[in-house]
Amino acid sequence: MEKTFPVSKYLTAVKKLLTTQIPPVWVNGVITQITERGRMVYLSIAEFAEGDVKPIAKIDLYLFAGEFAQMQARIAELPIPFTIKEQLKVNFLIEADFYIGSGKFQCHVTNIDPNFTLGELALTRQAILERLEKEGLLTRNKMQPFAAIPLKVGLITGETTAALKDFTTTLAHSGFAFEVIPAYAKMQGNETERTVLEALGKLRQIPDLDVICIVRGGGSKTDLNYFDSEALCRAIAISPVPILTGIGHQIDESLVDKVAFRSCITPTDCAKFLIARVEDSARHLREKILQIANATQQKLSTSKSKLFRTETNLSVFFEKRIASEKQKLFALAHNIARVPERIFSREREKWNRNLDGLRFGSQKIIALQKANFEIVEAKVKANDPKRILARGYTYATAKNGLIKKATDVQSGDEFTIHFADGNVNCTVK
Numbered sequence: 333m334e335k336t337f338p339v340s341k342y343l344t345a346v347k348k349l350l351t352t353q354i355p356p357v358w359v360n361g362v363i364t365q366i367t368e369r370g371r372m373v374y375l376s377i378a379e380f381a382e383g384d385v386k387p388i389a390k391i392d393l394y395l396f397a398g399e400f401a402q403m404q405a406r407i408a409e410l411p412i413p414f415t416i417k418e419q420l421k422v423n424f425l426i427e428a429d430f431y432i433g434s435g436k437f438q439c440h441v442t443n444i445d446p447n448f449t450l451g452e453l454a455l456t457r458q459a460i461l462e463r464l465e466k467e468g469l470l471t472r473n474k475m476q477p478f479a480a481i482p483l484k485v486g487l488i489t490g491e492t493t494a495a496l497k498d499f500t501t502t503l504a505h506s507g508f509a510f511e512v513i514p515a516y517a518k519m520q521g522n523e524t525e526r527t528v529l530e531a532l533g534k535l536r537q538i539p540d541l542d543v544i545c546i547v548r549g550g551g552s553k554t555d556l557n558y559f560d561s562e563a564l565c566r567a568i569a570i571s572p573v574p575i576l577t578g579i580g581h582q583i584d585e586s587l588v589d590k591v592a593f594r595s596c597i598t599p600t601d602c603a604k605f606l607i608a609r610v611e612d613s614a615r616h617l618r619e620k621i622l623q624i625a626n627a628t629q630q631k632l633s634t635s636k637s638k639l640f641r642t643e644t645n646l647s648v649f650f651e652k653r654i655a656s657e658k659q660k661l662f663a664l665a666h667n668i669a670r671v672p673e674r675i676f677s678r679e680r681e682k683w684n685r686n687l688d689g690l691r692f693g694s695q696k697i698i699a700l701q702k703a704n705f706e707i708v709e710a711k712v713k714a715n716d717p718k719r720i721l722a723r724g725y726t727y728a729t730a731k732n733g734l735i736k737k738a739t740d741v742q743s744g745d746e747f748t749i750h751f752a753d754g755n756v757n758c759t760v761k
Contacts, residue, residue, distance in 0.1 A: 347430035362421050373400040395441040407446055414449060414557055423448035440457040460562045460587060470568035473593045476574045480613045482513050482542035482606055486535035488528060491516040495549040495599040501604035508610050513538055519548035524558035532567050547578040547599035558584035568592055578602030721752035
């Protein structure tokens with residue numbers, strides 16, 4: 333029988349072989365998973381082909397929680413810090429290792445090359461910038477019309493944060509009637525992108541919103557990386573409402589700062605910008621009111637002068653007009669005194685003519701009517717049927733009355749012919 337080994341001895345031998353024969357090497361890949369479990373931190377990095385989400389190869393890694401904390405602290409002190417997180421491309425120095433308990437191959441992370449990651453981040457950031465510029469998104473939100481009096485403000489920030497308090501307190505002390513509509517989001521960590529996008533979506537549903545402000549207070553420079561999200565940049569760029577940012581970093585500028593309508597240093601500065609905008613509009617309004625008041629005063633003065641001149645001219649005009657009307661009334665009164673005599677004289681003449689007409693006109697009317705009557709009487713006598721019959725004419729009648737045409741009678745009908753001196757009864761044959 334061949335020699336046999338327990339599982340533990342076999343795996344121990346495998347581990348010894350791996351750890352003694354494979355030297356530490358630098359391996360780069362994209363972090364696909366980070367899990368902190370007690371004193372251990374487990375990671376996975378993978379290699380991807382361009383445009384493919386399925387990894388070509390994947391390797392499991394681990395390091396102790398203390399080592400991970402030291403690594404994060406060292407990165408945070410860099411001039412351009414970043415956070416070790418999923419989807420980040422890294423270059424780790426790893427030692428081959430083998431976990432005997434489950435027979436699993438995994439490697440121990442002993443170091444990280446920050447320059448590699450910074451280079452990748454810079455390339456990624458530059459690629460995003462180039463895409464946004466090519467699509468015209470870097471200036472799109474800056475071209476949105478900005479309200480002259482932006483009092484209705486949408487606010488995206490963390491709930492119960494100093495940024496929220498600084499921003500709202502500054503606006504409240506301005507003396508203007510700002511209306512702040514908050515939409516809370518995570519302003520650091522892996523949830524930043526999703527929650528800020530959701531907050532933007534909520535605020536876009538608010539009608540008549542003048543401006544949206546995205547603010548967060550100061551903190552670690554590594555927090556700025558979460559605002560280099562391409563999805564956030566695109567959402568801000570296409571927003572129909574101007575967006576201001578006050579991310580709280582005085583030196584570095586995130587990508588969302590570049591696409592926003594305006595980038596402010598802090599939440600307080602963001603609020604001060606809105607106050608200055610309203611104050612500027614109020615100042616212009618006061619200037620306009622003063623101009624209107626001065627113009628009105630000048631117009632009133634000019635109008636008073638014109639009114640005084642008009643009043644004087646009217647007074648002179650009416651005096652002349654009254655004198656003229658008095659003369660007309662005097663002449664009219666003189667004429668009126670003579671009018672009744674002339675009217676009475678004319679009416680007396682009409683009266684006399686009417687008397688003569690009544691005296692002689694009735695006789696003329698009677699004579700005229702008598703002559704007309706005689707003419708009518710002559711016409712009536714001339715058309716008397718007896719005279720017509722006397723001249724040789726006849727007419728025929730039947731039971732149905734006067735026969736006007738031959739078709740009015742049939743064979744065998746009886747009818748009567750009327751003559752001047754008598755009638756003749758006939759039968760139709």
